Amino acid sequence: xxxxxxxxxxxxxxxxxxxxxxxxxxxxxxxxxxxxxxxxxxxxxxxxxxxxxxxxxxxxxxxxxxxxxxxxxxxxxxxxxxxxxxxxxxxxxxxxxxxx
Amino acid sequence: xxxxxxxxxxxxxxxxxxxxxxxxxxxxxxxxxxxxxxxxxxxxxxxxxxxxxxxxxxxxxxxxxxxxxxxxxxxxxxxxxxxxxxxxxxxxxxxxxxxx
Numbered sequence: 001x002x003x004x005x006x007x008x009x010x011x012x013x014x015x016x017x018x019x020x021x022x023x024x025x026x027x028x029x030x031x032x033x034x035x036x037x038x039x040x041x042x043x044x045x046x047x048x049x050x051x052x053x054x055x056x057x058x059x060x061x062x063x064x065x066x067x068x069x070x071x072x073x074x075x076x077x078x079x080x081x082x083x084x085x086x087x088x089x090x091x092x093x094x095x096x097x098x099x100x
Numbered sequence: 101x102x103x104x105x106x107x108x109x110x111x112x113x114x115x116x117x118x119x120x121x122x123x124x125x126x127x128x129x130x131x132x133x134x135x136x137x138x139x140x141x142x143x144x145x146x147x148x149x150x151x152x153x154x155x156x157x158x159x160x161x162x163x164x165x166x167x168x169x170x171x172x173x174x175x176x177x178x179x180x181x182x183x184x185x186x187x188x189x190x191x192x193x194x195x196x197x198x199x200x
Binding site: 003005019023026027029032033034035036037038039040041042048050052086087088089090091092093094095096 | 103105119123126127129132133134135136137138139140141142148150152186187188189190191192193194195196
């Protein structure tokens with residue numbers, strides 16, 4: 001399995017708009033077992049995204065999906081920066097949906 | 101909703117044993133929507149845990165559950181340190197189980 005933990009910073013005042021874009025069209029991503037978009041309560045512009053995929057290949061393929069490409073294009077102007085990006089190997093847990 | 105993103109370091113050579121403990125008895129934690137234990141592929145002793153709860157209260161209550169207390173006691177000698185601990189406010193996503 002393949003996991004991602006990332007923190008991004010929205011352009012000031014745009015976190016809600018960016019969050020909405022990040023959550024748009026994420027239901028039909030084959031191999032996506034978990035995808036969480038969260039606010040950082042201590043930083044008004046920060047967003048955390050944590051993901052679990054059945055494989056790195058599934059994640060890479062998702063980046064080519066039309067709805068993801070569209071979301072990336074819409075999101076880009078609202079992103080001020082990427083703060084951290086960690087790749088992980090999920091071992092187990094609770095609450096993952098079966099691959100989409 | 102309440103989220104946690106944490107990184108801990110296992111005592112050298114104990115990551116697999118610690119991971120097994122962290123995954124033991126996590127199914128029946130009321131309010132736990134997502135719980136992911138993952139290895140860090142770039143650090144042989146590092147473990148990432150990402151969680152989503154329906155509330156901070158549910159998470160706090162889980163720490164008093166017998167199976168969680170037992171797991172904490174078993175895990176403590178295998179933990180070398182806690183590297184990062186971020187509280188988040190999950191907004192949305194995919195693949196979360198309904199509250200347990």
